[in-house]
Amino acid sequence: MTDRVYNFSAGPACLPESVLKQAQKDVWNIRDTGIGILEHSHRDACFDRITHETEADCRAVGNIPDTHAIFWMQGGATSQCYMVPANFLPEGRTADYFQTGKWANDSISEVPLYGNCHICGSSQGSGYNFIPKGDQVKYSDKPVYVQFTSNNTIMGTEFHKEPEAPAGAFLVADMSSNIYSRPMDFSKFGLVYAGAQKNLGPSGVTLLIARKDLIEEPVRPLPSMVAYGNHATKEGRFNTPPTFGVYLMGQVFKWILAEGGLAAMAERNKEKAAIVYDFLDSQDFYTPHAVKEDRSAMNITFKCPTPELDDLFVEQAEAKGLSTLKGHKSVGGMRASIYNAFPKQGCVALVEFMKAFALEHAKTANA
Numbered sequence: 584m585t586d587r588v589y590n591f592s593a594g595p596a597c598l599p600e601s602v603l604k605q606a607q608k609d610v611w612n613i614r615d616t617g618i619g620i621l622e623h624s625h626r627d628a629c630f631d632r633i634t635h636e637t638e639a640d641c642r643a644v645g646n647i648p649d650t651h652a653i654f655w656m657q658g659g660a661t662s663q664c665y666m667v668p669a670n671f672l673p674e675g676r677t678a679d680y681f682q683t684g685k686w687a688n689d690s691i692s693e694v695p696l697y698g699n700c701h702i703c704g705s706s707q708g709s710g711y712n713f714i715p716k717g718d719q720v721k722y723s724d725k726p727v728y729v730q731f732t733s734n735n736t737i738m739g740t741e742f743h744k745e746p747e748a749p750a751g752a753f754l755v756a757d758m759s760s761n762i763y764s765r766p767m768d769f770s771k772f773g774l775v776y777a778g779a780q781k782n783l784g785p786s787g788v789t790l791l792i793a794r795k796d797l798i799e800e801p802v803r804p805l806p807s808m809v810a811y812g813n814h815a816t817k818e819g820r821f822n823t824p825p826t827f828g829v830y831l832m833g834q835v836f837k838w839i840l841a842e843g844g845l846a847a848m849a850e851r852n853k854e855k856a857a858i859v860y861d862f863l864d865s866q867d868f869y870t871p872h873a874v875k876e877d878r879s880a881m882n883i884t885f886k887c888p889t890p891e892l893d894d895l896f897v898e899q900a901e902a903k904g905l906s907t908l909k910g911h912k913s914v915g916g917m918r919a920s921i922y923n924a925f926p927k928q929g930c931v932a933l934v935e936f937m938k939a940f941a942l943e944h945a946k947t948a949n950a
């Protein structure tokens with residue numbers, strides 16, 4: 584370990600070391616232009632190249648077909664909560680949403696501004712600890728699209744397979760916290776969006792992958808900044824883009840390719856998550872939040888026997904260089920976020936700490 588700690592933050596989150604070191608240099612002088620990346624115009628030749636490379640590398644990483652446009656916007660994943668129905672849902676029609684946690688609820692609450700929302704599956708009744716599937720899912724009659732949150736960052740649950748949308752409907756996914764953590768078939772989606780600050784780069788930029796035919800015209804007149812087509816046709820430069828975020832996402836795509844692509848990411852992520860989950864399954868001091876079959880490879884949620892012990896765990900872990908393990912306030916306990924760039928040794932160190940903490944406090948908890 585250097586002067587850096589193991590950063591379990593849910594986002595903004597840890598980034599690949601080699602990307603950060605290159606960025607340090609590029610802030611001063613990128614590609615021998617004599618100008619740092621923070622100072623380049625978004626219209627100059629250097630940023631032209633960065634834009635085109637970022638798009639091409641993003642396409643290569645995800646094997647995104649030509650039927651889909653790749654672009655980026657500001658406003659975070661949260662802006663997509665209204666942009667999706669604004670662009671796609673005609674008045675009087677229905678969109679189906681999976682209710683699997685806070686981020687899904689944020690989207691659901693914006694839909695009535697534009698059309699009807701049908702909850703096609705919900706885990707609300709059990710504290711969002713599972714993913715609805717099989718006969719827990721009831722689609723409406725002829726939904727325009729079906730939206731789901733592919734990984735529930737707060738709850739620690741993940742769709743390991745995307746839902747099958749009914750005929751005539753397209754899939755929309757908020758992939759903010761598991762995009763590019765494993766291979767996925769992007770041709771199945773009408774729209775995918777992801778805030779970059781977990782698996783792709785810094786905060787301030789949101790990646791969009793959209794079927795071109797769906798974004799040609801919004802279903803209603805919209806302000807120009809809200810219509811997807813304007814951002815897609817202008818290569819994410821309809822207005823001044825978050826240039827540093829676009830550059831850094833591009834560096835992360837290059838890093839993923841150099842590491843062996845999404846198959847390599849998947850293998851590594853599976854191995855890292857298993858280190859923590861295997862330990863959780865082997866003991867009875869900590870209680871995991873998510874049911875076993877739906878647990879996330881990106882965010883691991885668990886609790887100590889009491890809230891007081893949760894607080895002590897977080898405090899003592901922090902002192903040992905295991906940083907930002909406090910769970911979201913709506914779930915409590917702990918959350919270990921272990922995105923693509925998070926090192927395996929960090930998972931090993933966490934389990935060592937969990938073992939020692941449990942050994943020390945099991946008696947108090949049982950007393």
Ligand SMILES: Cc1ncc(COP(=O)(O)O)c(C=O)c1O
Nearest residue numbers: 659660661686736757759760778
């Ligand atoms: C799955 C998911 N969706 C949406 C958001 C909201 O993202 P933003 O803060 O970029 O709007 C988050 C943030 O953590 C998230 O994890």
